[in-house]
Amino acid sequence: MSDDAPKSTLPYPPVHKDKKFVVLSDWDGTITTYDSNDYMTDNLGYGKDKRRQGNKDILSGKLTFRDAFREMLESVSANGHSFEECKQILKDNIKLDPGFRDFFKYCKAQDIPVIIVSSGMEPLIRAVISNLIGDDAKDIEIISNHVDIHADGTWSIKYRHPSSGYGHDKSQAILPYRQLDDPPLLFFFGDGVSDMSAAKHADVLFVKEKENGENDLAAYCTNEGIKHVLFDDFSTALPAVRSIVEGTKTAEDWFSAGRA
Structure with missing residues (x-):
C-alpha cells in the first residue's frame, strides 16, 4: 500500500506472488445475475427508483458511492429486516452467472487465483457463494466490507x-x-459504480453489459477513455481469458474487438 492509501479497518490477504495471472472480480451483478444489495434495496428498502437516482448522482459527482450505498442499506434495516433475514432472502433469490462455474474450474486448472473484490459485506457474500457453488467457495478469497450488528x-x-x-x-x-518485481497480468471483472476506482488499474478490464440498461461502469469507462472489453456472462469471457493465458491473442486484440 502507498503512504496515501486509505487506512483499512480490515486485514488484506497476502498478495499472490509468483503467479503469471490473477483474476479479481466484483461480486454483485458480475458473478451473480442480480446485485444482492440492489435486490435488498428494491424489495426491502426504499425502492428501485430512489436507488437508480443514487447511482446517477454518483456518476455525476453529486454523491459519493460510500454515502449513497450506506443510505441504501440503512433503508433496509430501518424497515425492520434483520441481517439474518436478509441473508436467507438472498440465499433464496440470488443466482450464479451461468458461465462462472466453468470459468472458475478453468482458473483452478491453470493455477490462477480468483479473488472477489466487493463493496458488499463479507458474511452475505460468503453465505450466498457457499450456497451457490458449495465446497469450491472456500478456494475463493473475498476482499470486501463487513457489517456491524x-x-x-x-x-x-x-x-x-x-x-x-x-x-x-x-x-x-x-x-x-x-x-x-515481476507482477502478474491482472484481469478485473466489474459492472457498476463501485468498480470505478479499480477500472483504470487492471491490465484487462472486462465490463459486464446488462439487459436492464444499468450499464454504469461501461458508461464511466467510455467517458473516461478507459480500455475495456464488454461481456455478457462468464461463458463469453472464458474464451477471451483463455486466449490471453494461452498466448493466442493479446489484451489489445480484445480491446480492439470491444466485446468478448
Whole structure:
C-alpha cells in the first residue's frame, strides 16, 4: 500500500506472488445475475427508483458511492429486516452467472487465483457463494466490507475504507501487485459504480453489459477513455481469458474487438 492509501479497518490477504495471472472480480451483478444489495434495496428498502437516482448522482459527482450505498442499506434495516433475514432472502433469490462455474474450474486448472473484490459485506457474500457453488467457495478469497450488528437488532455496513468516498476503494486490492518485481497480468471483472476506482488499474478490464440498461461502469469507462472489453456472462469471457493465458491473442486484440 502507498503512504496515501486509505487506512483499512480490515486485514488484506497476502498478495499472490509468483503467479503469471490473477483474476479479481466484483461480486454483485458480475458473478451473480442480480446485485444482492440492489435486490435488498428494491424489495426491502426504499425502492428501485430512489436507488437508480443514487447511482446517477454518483456518476455525476453529486454523491459519493460510500454515502449513497450506506443510505441504501440503512433503508433496509430501518424497515425492520434483520441481517439474518436478509441473508436467507438472498440465499433464496440470488443466482450464479451461468458461465462462472466453468470459468472458475478453468482458473483452478491453470493455477490462477480468483479473488472477489466487493463493496458488499463479507458474511452475505460468503453465505450466498457457499450456497451457490458449495465446497469450491472456500478456494475463493473475498476482499470486501463487513457489517456491524447493533444491540437493538439493527445493522449497518462497516466500511473497509471509511475515509474514502468509495467506502471500499477497490484499487487498493490491485495496486500491491504493481509493486512486485515481476507482477502478474491482472484481469478485473466489474459492472457498476463501485468498480470505478479499480477500472483504470487492471491490465484487462472486462465490463459486464446488462439487459436492464444499468450499464454504469461501461458508461464511466467510455467517458473516461478507459480500455475495456464488454461481456455478457462468464461463458463469453472464458474464451477471451483463455486466449490471453494461452498466448493466442493479446489484451489489445480484445480491446480492439470491444466485446468478448
